Amino acid sequence: VKMNVVPFNAALHACARVGDSHGAIAGLDRMRREGWAPNVVSYTSAIAACERARPKADWRSAVALLREAKETNLSPNLLTYCSVASACVRAGQWETALALMEEAVAAGLTKDEVAHQITMRAWLSSNSEGRYDKVLSILTDMQKDPHLTPNIQCYSSGLQACARLGRFDWARSLLNTMHAQGPTPDLFCYNQALAACAPRQPKPHLQSAGAAAA
Numbered sequence: 001v002k003m004n005v006v007p008f009n010a011a012l013h014a015c016a017r018v019g020d021s022h023g024a025i026a027g028l029d030r031m032r033r034e035g036w037a038p039n040v041v042s043y044t045s046a047i048a049a050c051e052r053a054r055p056k057a058d059w060r061s062a063v064a065l066l067r068e069a070k071e072t073n074l075s076p077n078l079l080t081y082c083s084v085a086s087a088c089v090r091a092g093q094w095e096t097a098l099a100l101m102e103e104a105v106a107a108g109l110t111k112d113e114v115a116h117q118i119t120m121r122a123w124l125s126s127n128s129e130g131r132y133d134k135v136l137s138i139l140t141d142m143q144k145d146p147h148l149t150p151n152i153q154c155y156s157s158g159l160q161a162c163a164r165l166g167r168f169d170w171a172r173s174l175l176n177t178m179h180a181q182g183p184t185p186d187l188f189c190y191n192q193a194l195a196a197c198a199p200r201q202p203k204p205h206l207q208s209a210g211a212a213a214a
Contacts, residue, residue, distance in 0.1 A: 005036050012045035019052030021061055028065075040077060043069040047083045057090035066100075078109045082118055089121045097122040113151050116142055120157035132161035136170065143177070152183045159192035171196040 008031050015024035024046040031038050038046075043065055050062035062084045069076050081104035088097035101119050105111060111119070120138050123131045139158040142148045150158075155178055162171035171193040178185045185193075 005031070005039065005042070008034075008036060009039075009041050009045060012042055012049070016045045016048035016052065019049060019054050021046075021050040021053040021058045024049035025061065025065075037072070038069075040069065040074050040080065043074065043076065044080045044083060047080060047087070051083045051087035051090065057087040059084075059087040059091040059093050059096070062087040063096065063100075075107070078104060078112065078115060081107075081109065082114050085115075085118045085122070089118060089125060092125065094122040094126040098126075113142070113148055113154060116148070117151065117153045117157065120154060124157055124160055132164045135161040136165075136167075139174075152186065152189075155183070155185070156188055156192065159189050159196070163192045163195035163198075166196060166198070168193070168196040 008027060012024050012027050015021075015027060028038050028042060028046055031042065047062045047065050050058040050065065066076060066080065066084045069080070081100055085097040085100040085104075088094070088100065097118065101111065101115060101122070104115065116138055120135045123134045123138075128134075135157055139150060139154055142150045142154060155174055158174055159171055162168070162174065175185055175189065175193055178189070
């Protein structure tokens with residue numbers, strides 16, 4: 001049966017829904033064999049399939065597909081970049097995820113709530129010094145931007161940062177904002193706020209130094 005790009009994209013979208021990265025990549029290959037050039041929608045769906053692959057996101061294939069799309073003179077949109085970056089975060093490749101978000105901005109794309117959420121997730125999963133302060137800084141900037149409305153995932157990331165820092169004052173302020181402006185806090189948000197109340201454990205190297213001094 002001779003197909004055109006529309007049913008191919010529908011098939012790729014179906015692969016994305018179930019995380020069938022192998023099927024999506026095979027679908028792109030068949031498109032080319034049939035003489036149809038994959039478009040941005042095709043690549044974005046295939047990348048989404050890589051992002052949702054189980055048991056672990058196929059981040060390498062997602063990045064390779066993004067590069068391939070750019071090499072064919074396509075202009076990936078924000079959703080494309082977000083899918084690739086999210087795949088990287090899921091696979092623990094936080095540095096690549098952050099670099100991709102910067103690349104999207106450099107390409108002239110404006111980050112929306114989802115893009116900021118992925119950036120915050122990348123920082124949370126990093127081992128960078130000051131990562132939790134960075135998450136809270138992003139959330140604060142979003143709250144100040146009239147064009148952005150932080151979603152529940154953004155606030156959840158902010159509350160996670162508060163929990164790691166032991167900043168119950170900030171966590172309480174975030175909960176108050178959510179109650180006043182939305183979205184409604186869920187159980188995870190409350191658990192993170194409670195965790196922010198817990199006393200901070202000293203870092204292992206400080207414990208060792210204290211023991212030596214004693």
